[in-house]
Amino acid sequence: MKLTQRLYESVKEIWQGYLEQPFVKELAEGTLDPAKFRFYMIQDYRYLLQYAKVFALGVAKAEDEELMRRFACMVHDVLDGEMKVHKSYMARLGITEEEVAATKTALDNQSYTSYMLDEAYKGGCLEILMSVLACAWSYQVIGEHHATIPGALEHPLYGEWVQGYCSAEYRASTQEIIDCVDALGADITPEREAALTEIFVNCSRYETKFWDMAYAMEM
Numbered sequence: 758m759k760l761t762q763r764l765y766e767s768v769k770e771i772w773q774g775y776l777e778q779p780f781v782k783e784l785a786e787g788t789l790d791p792a793k794f795r796f797y798m799i800q801d802y803r804y805l806l807q808y809a810k811v812f813a814l815g816v817a818k819a820e821d822e823e824l825m826r827r828f829a830c831m832v833h834d835v836l837d838g839e840m841k842v843h844k845s846y847m848a849r850l851g852i853t854e855e856e857v858a859a860t861k862t863a864l865d866n867q868s869y870t871s872y873m874l875d876e877a878y879k880g881g882c883l884e885i886l887m888s889v890l891a892c893a894w895s896y897q898v899i900g901e902h903h904a905t906i907p908g909a910l911e912h913p914l915y916g917e918w919v920q921g922y923c924s925a926e927y928r929a930s931t932q933e934i935i936d937c938v939d940a941l942g943a944d945i946t947p948e949r950e951a952a953l954t955e956i957f958v959n960c961s962r963y964e965t966k967f968w969d970m971a972y973a974m975e976m
């Protein structure tokens with residue numbers, strides 16, 4: 758069994774819970790309050806800028822050129838791939854870059870990104886990948902789930918979000934991270950695996966908090 762398969766087993770229940778989160782559920786059903794989505798977009802934009810920096814630490818810490826290039830691609834996938842959807846929503850919702858810059862980072866958002874960056878600064882390439890794996894992968898799971906909900910892909914406001922996270926492009930960028938984890942983590946000790954699993958589980962728990970924060974529009 759690959760490392761990522763064992764990791765998945767350790768968060769299955771937490772991830773199952775995402776689909777029951779009111780924000781996630783109402784987004785799929787198309788009933789989510791647009792004001793909550795607008796709040797989320799601004800916070801998530803700020804989140805993604807920090808998330809991109811976690812990958813950038815991989816560029817800085819990688820020992821070989823091939824791995825450096827992979828991390829550089831991951832930075833690019835966030836800034837010019839995933840964030841295309843955010844930029845499109847910003848235009849649609851009338852969110853300016855000035856508003857994003859002037860908005861404070863909500864506490865749960867700050868805690869989550871500080872945690873990821875802390876693990877990334879302290880650790881090596883596997884810890885860096887572990888800090889981003891739950892984010893990338895769980896959104897793919899949610900996107901692919903939502904694509905099966907009738908009308909979710911065609912929803913006038915939320916359809917674009919669902920399309921983005923179930924797209925072939927997004928799946929490829931997530932697979933790149935998964936493959937990298939399995940390659941680097943092939944021969945690790947059980948102690949190292951336990952420490953990495955803890956990061957993965959913690960990030961999965963932070964994801965729950967992020968969805969709650971967005972629904973409550975809690976600063």
Ligand SMILES: Cc1ncc(CO)c(N)n1
Nearest residue numbers: 801804805892893896967
């Ligand atoms: C909070 C959060 N987690 C994960 C993703 C997916 O990258 C995202 N955009 N935002």
